Amino acid sequence: MRVYLGLAAKDPAAAIPDAVLHTVRGAIEAAFPVPAEVIRGREWHRPSISLFAWTNEPDDSRQPPLLVTGADRAAGINGHLAEPRDVEGLAHAAGLRTDAVGGCFSVFRATGDELSAATAINRVCPVFHAETPELHVIGSRALLVHLACGGDRVEWDVLALQTMIRQGFFVSDETPYAGVSALPPSATITVRGGRRTVTETPLPAAGPAPASGRRKKALIGELAEALLATVAPLREAGEPVNLALTGGRDTRVLAALLHAAGVPFRATTNGLDDHPDVVIARMIARALGVEHTVIPPARAEKKDAVVVEHPLMRAYETLRTCEGMTSAYESIVTYLPYSAKPTMSGQSGETLRAGSLLLLQSDLSPKALRRRIDTTFFLKDVPLFTDAANEHARELARPWQERADAMEALDHMYVWYKVGRWQASARAGSLRRGDPVRPFLDNRVVRAALSLDQSWRLSEEVIHELITTFAPRLRNVPIEGKPWRFTADRKYYPWQRRPEFLTAPKTGGGWSWRTSPGETLSAVLRDHVLDHLDLLAPIVKPDEVRKLFADPVVKKPGTAWHLYTVASMLSGVHPGKAPEGLDPVHVPIPS
Secondary structure: OEEEEEEOOOOOOOOHHHHHHHHHHHHHHHHHOOOHHEOOOOOOOOOOOEEEEEOOOOOOOOOOOOEEEOEEEEEEEEEEEEOOHHHHHHHHHHOOOOOOOOEEEEEEEEEOOOEEEEOOOOOOOOOOOEOOEEEEEEEEEEEHHHHHHHOOOOOOOOHHHHHHHHHOEHHHHHHHHHOOOOOOOEEEEEEOEEEEEEEEEOOOOOOOOOHHHHHHHHHHHHHHHHHHHHHHHHHHHOOOOEEOOOOHHHHHHHHHHHHOOOOOOEEEEEEEEEEHHHHHHHHHHHHHHHHOEEEEEOOOOOOOOEOOOHHHHHHHHHHHHHHHOEEOOOOOOOOOOOOOOOOOOOOOHHHHHOHHHHHOOOOOOOOHHHHHHHHHHOOOOHEEEEEHHHHHHHHHHHHHHHHOHHHHHHHHHHHHHHHHHHHHHHHHHHHOOOOOOOOOHHHHHHHHHOOHHHHHHHHHHHHHHHHHHHHHHHOOOOOOOOOOHHHHOOOOOOOOOOOEEEOOOEEEEEEEHHOEEEEEEEEHHHHHHHHHHHOOOOOOOHHHHHHOOOOOOOOOHHHHHHHHHHHHOOOOOOOOOOOOOOOOEEEEEOO
16 A cells, blocks of 8 residues: 655745654554554655655555656556556656556646646546645545644534435535645646646546447457456466356456466355355366365354454544544554455456446436436435435535436446445555456446447447357356346347356355344444534534434434444544554344
C-alpha cells in the first residue's frame, strides 16, 4: 500500500511553513493503517510545493519507485501500472492525463511550480483534496488530507454522513471530513500559480449493440486485447499467479485470460467437494491443465453460539482502515505483512456485465430504472431521515435523474460509486497485504467495457464470448448458479448445445451473525446508537431510530450497523487509541 500527500502554497512566492511539514510527518501513523515500524517514506520539497510518499512495501523491485525524481520534478503511482515503464510518461508529460495508460492506479506529481494528481476511470485508487487559507492539499488518504489542513483537530461533515447510514458507503464525492472531497473518475487536479483547477474526462458513451457477427467479433476483440495487456507483465513474475477460482462467471474469464496470455497460474477454491463451485472449478482446471487446490471449510464441533469481537473494536478497525467511508457491517481484511506474491480474483467483474445495479434489476423499463436511482440508491429509507438529509440526497440524485438514458446512468453509477467509493474504501484492508492484479479494474479495460452497449453486456454474451475466445475448451463447461442470461429467449436447434449450469442445494449455511445478530448483539448496537442520538440528530429522526431498535432483535441489521458506525465516528472513536477492556459478544446460532 502506498500513501501520497502533496502541498502547494496559494502564494507561489511563499514557503510552506515548517509547522505544516511537521504536522504531516506526525499524522502519517494515524492515517496509514499499518504498524508504524513497517512504514518507510520519501519526501520531495521546493519552497512552495512539497510531495510526501510512504509505503509498507518491502521493496520497489516489481513496481515503479515510491517517488520517481529528476528534472526538477517528482512523481508517484498509487496502485499498479500494467506497464511499470509508463510512469516515465506520466512523470514528464506536458499535461497529466491517464486515458491511455493501463493499470489500476492514481498518479501524484510535483514540479517546482506545479502540484497535480489524476485518477483513472474508476478512481478505485482515490485522490482527495482540500484547502486552507494558505494551502492546497492533495492526497490518497482523506484523513491525512484533513489532518494536514487542521493539525490534530477533526471536523466532521455531518450532513454528508446521511449516505453512510443509507448505504454503508458514500454515494457522493463527499467524505466524513469537512472540506475534503474525492476527485471524480478520470479527472485531474492541478495547482499552478496558487490556483486550483479540476478537469474531467466524461465516462465513455456506449455504442449501439453490434448488428452483425463481424462487428460483434471486432468489439469482443478490442476488449480482449485490453484484458490481455493487463496480465502480460505477469509472465515475468517468476512464480505462478494464485487465482481464486469458483464455478461462476468472472473468475472463469480470468482463468481463460491467463491461459490465453501464457501466464503460469494455479487455482484455489474454497468449499466442499460436492459444491458446484468446487465441481466446476475442478472441471475448468482440468480443461486448462493447471494445478487446482480445494480448501474445505473448517469442521468444528457443534456449537450453539459464536463469539465475536465487540462491535466497538470492529468499528474502530474499520474506521481506521477505511477512514469512515465503509460501514462496520462489512468484513474488512485484517492486516498481515505485505506480500509481493501475485494473486488474482474476480472482483468487479460486473463491470463487463453492465454493473451490479443493473444485474440486480428485473424490470428494465425507464420508469423502473429511475425509481431504482432514487429509492434503492440515493433515497433509501426516507422516513428515517431528517428533511435536511433527504433534501441533500435529492440534490445528489438530481444529476443522475436528469440523464436522458437511465440504463447508462445506472451503469455509470456502478463505476462512480460502487467501485469508485465503496470498493475504493473497503479494499484498503487488503492493499495493506499486497497489491493484487485486478484486470476488471484496469483503466483501459473499464474504458473498453463502458463503450459497449449496456443491454448487450447485461445479457452476459460479452463475457461468454470472451471466455470462448481465450479458451475454446471451456465452451461447454457448465456455469454455477443461474443460466447465462443470453440463453433465456434464444432458440436452440437439435444440433446446437445449450450451455449448461449447476445449482447448489439450499442449506442452512447462509446464517451470519452480522445479519442475524440475536438479542445480545442487538442490545449492544441499540445502546450505543441511542446513547449518541444527539450526534445523529442532524441526519436521522430520533423517534424513527428508536422504532428501528424497538424489537429485542433488530429487524434491519444492516442499517443498525451503519448507524453504529456513524455514531462511533462522531463520538471520536477514531482517530486515537484502540478501545480497551471490551468483552466479546456471544451470538446464538439458530437451531
